[in-house]
Amino acid sequence: MRHQHTVQVxxxxxxxxxxxPPEAEDGLRAAARHLHDKMTEIRxxxxxxxxxxxxxxxxxxxxxxxxxxLQAQQLPEATLDRLLSKLDNALET
Incomplete structure (x- = not known):
């Protein structure tokens, strides 16, 4: 049985x-700090x-x-997809 790693935040x-998991501890602590800061700001x-x-x-x-x-990251991807499609069409003709 695997030992359960716990973190206090x-x-x-x-x-x-x-x-x-032990390898996720730093990320969890960073997320908890970010949540704490956001909640403190709202309070x-x-x-x-x-x-x-x-x-x-x-x-x-x-x-x-x-x-x-996520939307900001998808915009360049959509632009790249559109350009690749145009390139494919140009190569086919």
Missing amino acids: RILDRDYTVAC HSGKVLGVERVAVMAALNLIHELRQE
Whole structure:
């Protein structure tokens, strides 16, 4: 049986124990710090009350940022696909 590796992280004044592979620990700690920072920012804005609501707003903001990044990365890929298609058409004629 494989030993379960656990990591302690602190997010918005609460400690969490999270299981992860040893090689993923640095990434998990970085993600926890990023989430903590986002939740602290939202809590300090004074517009959202309650830890649960702060967590939901942080999750929405982070997912929105991730989707924007993914869309920005796909745009050059779509452009490359279009250019390759034009090149293929030009070579066929």
